[in-house]
Amino acid sequence: MTREDIIQPENLVYQKPRLLNDMTMHYCPGCSHGVVHKLIAEVIDEMGMQDHSIGISPVGCGVFAYRYIDIDWQEAAHGRAPALATACKRLWPDRLVFTYQGDGDLAAIGTAETIHALNRGENITIIYINNAIYGMTGGQMAPTTLEGMKTVTCPYGRDPKIHGYPLNMSEIAAQLKGTAYVSRQSVHSVPAIRKAKKAIRKAFELSMQGKGSNLIEIVATCSSGWKLPPVKANKWMEENMFDFYKVGDLKDIDKE
């Protein structure tokens, strides 16, 4: 059998999601953002919500998310994506509204907006990419930076006596009455990616059923900020991040 016999439309098993357009993403090689973009595009396509989805893009590396996924987007001021999502969802209750935020946006400048939007039980989904560093601005210490982790602004490692302790937003969100589903996932391997996709799908469905607000945290890598090649960054994440950011469901309204 020749290669040409195999490469036929009926034998296709996987290709770039239909909703992801041809523009090359600006992310660094191996960045987790790309995988999460693919998952969101796949889930929205499978739900048939292309014409009824509104994404809120953040400030940070994910700022250009509106360029890559072919749905409606709004660009929020830094950290204010949940507030804008609240407005969109209240004005168009039939729309699937989600925000796409990094840890600098969600856990630093936007902490108040995030907690209040989740606590109000707005029927939105927040996709939270946590790579424990300010990636876009050059790898400075973020509120989510792990204890002892070295960054540009804490070159000897984060010391809780000086810099405080890492902030675990999903644990906070799981305690709020307004949240329906809080889950922490990662996208470093094929099984992890499949689980993350299921979690995103569930969150989108719960938000459309009006069950409350949903937070999906994706523990991600930042190979440029961590100064590691992509494969080693994934390994570093497995060895160091998962101790503090434990992967799994933190709250599920269906199981209560």
Added chain:
Amino acid sequence: MSKIKGALVIDTDRCKGCGLCIVACPTKTLALTTNEVNHKGYAFCQEVNDTCIGCASCAIVCPDGCISVYRKKVE
């Protein structure tokens, strides 16, 4: 037992050479180029062995969606 054969179509211009697909591949089908780069200056991934089984692991982990996977049963 019938054998399954796969084939990949790689968008080499979109590839940034991160190498995640190479680690994800269970049959060591992929490798980065060593003497060639794409128009952005990245070494890109390519099929080096004829061992692809069409499992799509490489395409699922690819952050840029560069890989299309085809799979067919060999009679």
